[in-house]
Amino acid sequence: MLEAADRLFTEHGVKNVSLDAIAAAAGVGKGTVFRRFGDRAGLAVALLDEREQELQAKILTGPPPLGPGAPAVDRVTAFLDAYLDLLDRHVELFMDSENASDGARYRIGSYRLWHRHLALLIEEARPALDADYMAHVVLAPLAADLHNALRDEGFDLSRMKSGLRTVATILLGAVSGGEGA
16 A cells, blocks of 8 residues: 555645545555544555654664764754755655644654754753754744745755754854853
């Protein structure tokens, strides 16, 4: 079912594919798809989970700077670049999964992992900051609806990456006049 959904989403766009079409392509009944995933948003979450697990593995055990062994600011910027690549490739899936219900983006396991990862790196780089809050601040521009709106306004991926790298570098870099954040 996931392979069929992925193929159809890629060919036709997420919003243009019904559960009926996915069921037919997978050779199962619509009820089977509904029982397994609930709705199209549930399917989107399942498809994204696979892709996010690849990024998680790179963060946990991959080579630096995305993986362990690089300075915190380099790891943060590498994560932001990698996440933006993932988001840009699958923005429709992210939008479906994040908008499944109020606050869905913040309850899914991957968001909590990204948040924890960033909080630890922020704590390492700038112990005086409220790392938990700052991790949410760094993740906020990675919301699918904002990403989609920026793309609609003509922002290209390199511009978004550059902007987020600048934010991370300012946040985690040396600050003159103390760490009053």
